[in-house]
Amino acid sequence: xxxxxxxxxxxxxIPSIFFEIIGNPPEEANNYLFSSVEIKxxxxxxxxxxxxxxxxxxxxxxVEVQFQQDDEIYSRxxxxxxxxxxxxxxxxxxxxxxxxxxxxxxxxxxxxxxxxFASQRIKRIYLNxxxxxxxxPVSIATxxxxxxxxxxxxxxxxxxxxxTKQETNSKLQQQLLQLIETILVYKFPNxxxxxxxxxxxxxxLKQTRFYQEAFQEGKEEGERTGKLKAVLPMLTAGLTVEQIxxxxxxxxxxxxxxxxxxxxxxxxxxx
Numbered sequence: 001x002x003x004x005x006x007x008x009x010x011x012x013x014i015p016s017i018f019f020e021i022i023g024n025p026p027e028e029a030n031n032y033l034f035s036s037v038e039i040k041x042x043x044x045x046x047x048x049x050x051x052x053x054x055x056x057x058x059x060x061x062x063v064e065v066q067f068q069q070d071d072e073i074y075s076r077x078x079x080x081x082x083x084x085x086x087x088x089x090x091x092x093x094x095x096x097x098x099x100x101x102x103x104x105x106x107x108x109x110x111x112x113x114x115x116x117f118a119s120q121r122i123k124r125i126y127l128n129x130x131x132x133x134x135x136x137p138v139s140i141a142t143x144x145x146x147x148x149x150x151x152x153x154x155x156x157x158x159x160x161x162x163x164t165k166q167e168t169n170s171k172l173q174q175q176l177l178q179l180i181e182t183i184l185v186y187k188f189p190n191x192x193x194x195x196x197x198x199x200x201x202x203x204x205l206k207q208t209r210f211y212q213e214a215f216q217e218g219k220e221e222g223e224r225t226g227k228l229k230a231v232l233p234m235l236t237a238g239l240t241v242e243q244i245x246x247x248x249x250x251x252x253x254x255x256x257x258x259x260x261x262x263x264x265x266x267x268x269x270x271x
Contacts, residue, residue, distance in 0.1 A: 003067040004047055006146065006186055007099065008036060011048055011063065014175050017139045018050065018063065021125060022097055026139070031058055033230040035247035037084065046080050049247070052092055053230050062096040066105065073098070073108040078116070088243070096122045101147040102129075138163050142176055145183050153187055154199075161200055231258045 011018050011034045016026035018034075032050040048063030062081055066073055081096060096116075100106050103126050116122040127147045130140055133156050141160055145153055157180055164176045184196045191199075234244045241259070245252045 003146070003186075004065040006182065007063075007065045008048060009182070010143065010179060011050075014139065014172070014179065015050070017143055018061070018097075020137060020140050021099075021130070021143065022061075022123065032061070033234075033248075037243070037247055046084065051230070051234060051247075053233050058092060060090060060092050060094040062094065064096065064098045066098055067101050069105055069107045071107050071109060074110055074113050074122075075108075077122075078113055094121075098122065098124050100124060100126050102126050134159075138167055138176060142179055142183070145180065146186075150187060153184070157184055157200055228258060231255055235259060 015029040015032060015034050019028040020026050031053055033053055034048060034050050037046045037049045046062055047065050048061075050061035050063065052058040052060065062077070062084075064073070064077055070076075077096065077098070081094065085094070098106075106124060106126070110117055113122070117124075127144055130136060130144050133141045133144055133148075136144065138160060141156070141163075145156055145160065148156055160180055161177065164173055164180070180200075181196060184200065185191075188196065230248060231244055231250075234247070235241075241252055241255045244250070245255045248255075
């Protein structure tokens with residue numbers, strides 16, 4: 001599994017972790033929808049995009065996950081952001097976050113873009129510098145697990161699983177346990193999922209069919225409801241029906257129906 005895909009899944013399923021990492025309250029995630037956006041007529045694709053659900057004074061967050069050295073990362077990132085702003089003309093301000101495993105991977109030249117960094121419009125976060133795992137919130141410690149050495153990761157995963165079961169509510173607990181399992185599969189590719197579950201006792205919360213079905217149904221319904229609520233704010237922000245459909249993984253017909261329904265409701269209210 002590629003690291004950027006792992007983080008895409010992480011931010012999609014538990015978006016509150018991103019806001020904790022950048023020092024904001026985790027509840028801020030309730031005001032955003034996370035997606036990946038391809039910029040038309042170019043080969044550019046933005047790893048992650050947190051769009052405010054309501055058009056108020058909240059910034060758009062561009063997220064880049066970079067686990068390999070890339071001397072041109074900042075020229076590419078600025079170009080991607082500039083093209084996105086030109087094509088979509090959003091009303092919101094913006095900020096960007098680049099996630100690195102450590103400083104040695106950050107080889108990009110900021111000479112032409114230093115004002116962005118001085119103003120903190122673009123922030124660089126090094127996962128190995130987030131702090132002592134034992135004192136970090138469970139969610140951030142789980143993210144840091146990605147960059148730990150294999151031997152350390154085994155011990156820390158065991159501790160994280162214990163803390164997760166003790167400190168989190170049932171829904172977040174299940175999400176974090178699944179995330180820990182995914183990270184372990186990523187870090188130990190020669191072990192089967194069954195072996196990892198047995199080693200870390202991850203299977204005990206997944207044994208009942210009722211819990212599995214209830215969690216999956218609730219997750220799917222919640223995701224769909226969130227997507228439908230995000231259509232109109234994204235349209236107001238300047239995105240086209242096609243762009244919204246792609247970002248939310250909906251059909252263009254579904255997006256058009258929501259727009260038409262809203263237009264109909266507005267007409268009825270005026271009458």
